[in-house]
Amino acid sequence: MKAIHLTAYPDGPPTPAHFALADEPDPVPGEGEVLVQVLALGMDPAVRMRMSENSRMGPPLALDAAVAGRGVGRVLASRHRDFAPGDLVGGELGWRERGALAAAALERLAPGAHPPHAHLNALGPTGLAAWFAIEQVAPRAGETIVIAPAAGAVGSLAAQLARNLGARVIGLARGEAQLAYLRTLGVESTDAEGDLAPLAPGVDIFIDGVGGPLHDRVLSHLAPKARVLLIGCIAGYNDAAPPRYGNAAPILFRRATMAGFLLADHMPRAAHARAALDAAISDGTLEPAETVWRGLEQAPHAFAALFADASPGKQIVILEDSMAETSLTYGEVPRPQIMPHDEVLVEVHATSVNPFETKLRRGWFAQLFPVRPPHILGQDVAGTIAEKGFDVAQYEIGQRVWGLLDPAKPGTYAEYVGAPSYMVRPMPSNLSFE
Numbered sequence: 001m002k003a004i005h006l007t008a009y010p011d012g013p014p015t016p017a018h019f020a021l022a023d024e025p026d027p028v029p030g031e032g033e034v035l036v037q038v039l040a041l042g043m044d045p046a047v048r049m050r051m052s053e054n055s056r057m058g059p060p061l062a063l064d065a066a067v068a069g070r071g072v073g074r075v076l077a078s079r080h081r082d083f084a085p086g087d088l089v090g091g092e093l094g095w096r097e098r099g100a101l102a103a104a105a106l107e108r109l110a111p112g113a114h115p116p117h118a119h120l121n122a123l124g125p126t127g128l129a130a131w132f133a134i135e136q137v138a139p140r141a142g143e144t145i146v147i148a149p150a151a152g153a154v155g156s157l158a159a160q161l162a163r164n165l166g167a168r169v170i171g172l173a174r175g176e177a178q179l180a181y182l183r184t185l186g187v188e189s190t191d192a193e194g195d196l197a198p199l200a201p202g203v204d205i206f207i208d209g210v211g212g213p214l215h216d217r218v219l220s221h222l223a224p225k226a227r228v229l230l231i232g233c234i235a236g237y238n239d240a241a242p243p244r245y246g247n248a249a250p251i252l253f254r255r256a257t258m259a260g261f262l263l264a265d266h267m268p269r270a271a272h273a274r275a276a277l278d279a280a281i282s283d284g285t286l287e288p289a290e291t292v293w294r295g296l297e298q299a300p301h302a303f304a305a306l307f308a309d310a311s312p313g314k315q316i317v318i319l320e321d322s323m324a325e326t327s328l329t330y331g332e333v334p335r336p337q338i339m340p341h342d343e344v345l346v347e348v349h350a351t352s353v354n355p356f357e358t359k360l361r362r363g364w365f366a367q368l369f370p371v372r373p374p375h376i377l378g379q380d381v382a383g384t385i386a387e388k389g390f391d392v393a394q395y396e397i398g399q400r401v402w403g404l405l406d407p408a409k410p411g412t413y414a415e416y417v418g419a420p421s422y423m424v425r426p427m428p429s430n431l432s433f434e
């Protein structure tokens, strides 16, 4: 079985010379373990911080062993009751063809309309980081939000989410390919190494994943009462010294606030965010970008690309054996088929005003706005009954209803939402969806 080993700690940017393709014995799952065939790997820049004896993020990666990294895979054999052959799983699978992993380290992934590697991008930690970062800074329509790096994995999703909320988005990136990609998203793009005059008249929100000199340069363009969110500092990941954010004086003079962001704090609400991201992909309001590398041996090149000559979006490595079953195409979520006796299908017309948190309450109906289906699972919605189970006497087809639909119920959102009948309520006749 093949794996990619880290053979030397990089002194500066990682290159393929720091890695080697190696043979490893075929893994055999022990009690409580699961044998997983790796389908795809996602490249995460923070892993670079562990490629050093002085790791700043967990223990250093071992030399001459498979590189740690997040992947999606298919269960081949299981010695744990929670997993069965054929299950789709995600976790720290490592840069290898197959692995015997502790069941506790694996997450079962719902087979959905999107390809497995979507769980490494918009439906995985990358998308969740973008979602919760945008939630934390909460851009309002008309505000100027600057995102760096904007053409990469998290940045490209965050830029689209902010755009969808009506903000003026300025993406900072380097290189014409990155800048051109950002323009396809309908956002403004500015060369991160060039003149930042386009940031005028002032930056209300700055999501900073770069750090270093760029951090200072953007801070000198802050608007009064700006919000700055530090999510990473990729400009410093290859330095021996700890990464630095520079001069905080503009925070004082602009009466700004600056906060740190770690995705781990938000994971208890991951299911809600993942469902929202999934729905946004299906309705075309969020288009995940990825650069696909084919074959395990490409992983070192994909990782090195994060730090030099990056192409847009998430760097994804699709393993050879899985190419046949790993479609690259994102799909529509199918209309739910199952109609248990006490369920209704609601055709969704509207959601609550704040797509993140606001709860729909009596008296707030006038603020509802129409949304395009498919819709967000677990969100407060209003719609009409499209179908009903035979035990549902209290509703008629076409009747207007509202409610908080079940976030824990997989596979029941799309153009319609399936919900137990007790979760929806009649909508008062004097209120409108518009």
Ligand SMILES: NC(=O)c1ccc[n+]([C@@H]2O[C@H](COP(=O)([O-])OP(=O)(O)OC[C@H]3O[C@@H](n4cnc5c(N)ncnc54)[C@H](OP(=O)(O)O)[C@@H]3O)[C@@H](O)[C@H]2O)c1
Pocket (backbone or CB within 6 Å): 043, 044, 045, 046, 125, 126, 129, 149, 150, 151, 152, 153, 154, 155, 172, 173, 174, 175, 178, 192, 209, 210, 230, 231, 232, 233, 234, 235, 236, 261, 262, 263, 264, 305, 306, 307, 308, 309, 310, 311, 313, 314, 315
């Ligand atoms: N806090 C959290 O929980 C969390 C979670 C996920 C990610 N992050 C952080 O968010 C940032 C982005 O992560 P990602 O996964 O989305 O990676 P990514 O943006 O896809 O990383 C590659 C991008 O980084 C940019 N880059 C690389 N070296 C740079 C440098 N020296 N100066 C400026 N830009 C540089 C490149 O953009 P250009 O070529 O256009 O410059 C490239 O597109 C990273 O700092 C990461 O650690 C934080």
